[in-house]
Structures are given as C-alpha cells and as structure tokens.
Amino acid sequence: MNSLSELFSLKNKVALITGGAGYLGSEISYTLAELGADIIIASRNYESCKQKCEEIEMHFDHSIRATAMQLDLLNKEDLKECFAKIEENYGGLDILVNNSWSGNKNSFESISDEDWEYDIEMSLNSVFRCVKAAVPGLQKKKGVILNITSMYGHVAPDYRIYDGIQFTNPPSYGAAKAGVIQFTKYLASFLAPYEIRVNCLSPGPFPHPQTQLNTEFMEKLGSKNPLNRIGQPHEIKGAVALLCSNASSYMTGQNICVDGGWAIW
Template sequence: MPDLREKVAIITGASSGIGKGTAVEFAQLGAHLALTGRNQENLQATAKACVEAGSPEDKILLVTGDICDEEVRINLVDQTVQKFGRIDVLVNNAGSFMRGTLETTAMADYDRIMDVNVRSVVRLTQLCIPHLTKTKGAIVNVSSVNGIRGFSGCLAYCMSKSALDQFTRCVALEQASKQIRVNSVNPGVITTEIFRRAGLNDEEKHAKYMEHHKTTHPLGRVGDVSEVAKTIAFLASSDASFITGALVSVDGGRHAFCPR
C-alpha cells in the first residue's frame, strides 16, 4: 500500500463522491487532511468517515465554501499551513458536470463550468506551489475520460477536462526542476451523485443510464469510487516517484473503446 503517513494533503470537493472516497483512503494511509467542499453537513460526514478510517480528529481541517471564491482558496491554503506547517499533496478534485450541446449551452453555464473545472484549479495550484516547492510535493488533478475522448451532449464539460489535462502536462514540465510531480486521473463513469446533480435525478432514468454504461466500458461495468481513490493515493505517494505529466485512465478501458 502507498505510504502517506503524516503527509499533509489538501483535497477539494471532499464532501461527496471521489473527493470523499479519496479523503477516506488518505486517512487509512495516515495522511493529515485539509478538506474543502460547499456542503458543511456532508463535509462533516466525510470527516467522521475519515476518523472511522483511522485519522485522529485533530489531524483533519475542514474549510467550507465554494472553491471558485478566491477568499475560500486563500483561507484553505493559509489555514492548512497554519495548522500543519506545510503542504505535501494537492488533490484538485472539485468539479461540475453539465449537459449541453453547442446550440443549447448558455454562456453563463459555460463560464461556470470553466470556472469550477479549470480556473479554480489553476488559481489554487498557484497558491500551493510555494509550499509544494518546499516539500517536493505532488499534485493530482481529477479529470475525466471526457478530456481524452470526444462525446456529444456535454460540450463544455469535455472542453474543461481537456483543458485540465493540458494543464497537467504543462505544469508537470514547469515544476519538474523543483521535483514537484503533477499527474491526472481520468475516470470513466463512476458510481457517484454527479449525474443526479446534473439533472438525472429520476431513479428509473438514473438506473437505466448506469446500466447502459456497463456496455460502454470494455470491462463490462461502471467504476467504484475506491478504484479512483486508490489510484490518486498511488500517484500522490513516493511509489509514483518517477511519474509526472501522466494521464492515468481509470475507466475500464473506455478511453480505448471504438464502438463497432
């Protein structure tokens, strides 16, 4: 198992889904956690799950707020350093999914997707770099198979994740001389609440959607949060010490799939 004992990790979007699963995985591996999300109740539930996984309560920092808010980003970094003295890992997980084609995507919605999925990542990473330089730390960005492959019906989301992938590559090159490693995970369809939040909240339609996507992944199923979280933990750890600028697909082979 990767060793994250006493590593200080910031995880955004930690109140649900992949962010929550990653926080619990990091807790099991001994990390000190700075967790942020918009929903305070859900964030506290994540903290409780981390304690149950073995993390001491005093080694968990919670910062509630919208990651698109500059004050929230600054507070997150400042409070993390004040509490733990350093930053070793940044997991840029907070993200938003939206359906829409070129004709149906309102520019306000486009701007929001880009703000959450790209701009907030760029800015938070800028704030963390001075601290990661001191620790020769690691950054893991949570992207998507949609950043690698084109899909109709979610244009802005695909564009945002493609931009995030290029950000990963470029920053990996820029920061390599400081021994800061930068990688992405690119999940396929994972069992989380993201599709319900994007409007697929009818239980029957959601079930059909998930059942259909068993056929779009060569391994014949959708993924589990823990499978993505374990990959993030690996990339954040010294086990991945010679990996940087990589886009790691956690998608049951979907990125390589061509329907016939």
C-alpha cells in the same frame, strides 16, 4: 531497498482534497487517510466537509487528523484565507488533490454562455488558482499534485447513448477537463525543478447513484467499455494511492485512465 508499504505510506503527510466529501471525493479522502495522511477536506459546503471529516476520523480511530475547511474556489479571498490557514497550521501541503466540480447538465443546444463560462471557471480556472496558491507550500515539501480530470477530457461523448438533457454531458465539461490535462503536463515540466510531481487521473463512467436509477441508460453506458460495466467508487482507490505516494516517484505529467478500457476502442 524501499518496501511497498514504505513507498505507499503517507504517514506525516498533509493532503488537501477539494470536493473531498463528494461521491468520488470521499473515496479519495478515505484512501489518503488509510495510507496515514492528515487530510483537509474543503468545499463550499462546510457542514458536509465537517461531517465527512468526523466520519473518517472515527473510522480510523482518530489515528489521523481530518480537518474541514470552507472553500469557494470561485472566490479569490476564500482561496487566500484557506491556504493561509494551511500554512499556519501545517506549514504547507504535501499533497494537493484538485477534485471539485459543479455545474448544470446541458446539451450543445441548451447550454448558455453563462453555463459555459461557469464550467470553465469551476473546472479549469479554479485548478489554476488552487495550484498557484498551493505551490509555495508544496515547494518546501517537494509535494505532489493530483488533478482529477475525466475520460471526456480526451475522448468525445457518444451522442447515441444519451437520453435528454438530464443524462447528457455538457460540451463545457470535456473542454475544461482537456485543459486540465494539458495544464497538468505544463506543470509537470515547469515545477520539476522544485521536485514537485504533477499527474492526473481520468475516471470513466462513475455515475452518481441518482443517475443509476435509469437502468436503461446504465446498460448503454456500461456497454461502452471492454469490461462491460460502470465503475464503482472504490475502484479509483488504487490509482489515487499510487499517484499521491512515493510509489509513483518516477512518474510525472501522466494521465492515468480508470475507465474500464473505454478509451481503447
């Protein structure tokens, strides 16, 4: 019988977290390191990744290995080079976490063609390319893919709570995240013969600290779910641990919502 500690252990596993030095990305990186995985944090901001890796290695007394990599997800050569390094140094991945996001705040009225195309390219197309590059290594290790999506991939933003463009949610964001949720289900089906499991995690209201300075908006945002509050970054750790480990060995193609119950009403 497998114990819970054995099921959740990621010892001797290798995980890549795109955007792993960001607000929620940092919690994902810490979670996988805490479970014993060697982690690779990759984004366009190499220095930020390097700093986060040093911080994590020190926190865990160098019991795990944390490596920073330069990765522009919109640059096909960058992707090719990143995964070639992973193959050379680690022999492929056990865990891929597609977490990166960047984009502009926009309302439907303000969004331009360029902004829409950038968001779709960044939030959807880059996930496709990353998975394509990772699958050969994941096949060898019967690995796991976790796509970080959003509650706005399956429910609409409530226009009544948003105050101007600064705090609104762009239409391109939810459209891209909905695409990732469907892509996750597709991958779960078509990668099953290789024993690769694919799930997604949809965070609810986890606003960045700068956004939290707008207390009136925070009250509106928090009141939208049954728990009547916004989420704190550490509150995604349990779902990440479950979906990236053998504790979820009979789960694939699922979208796990960590949203305070937002989507139930």
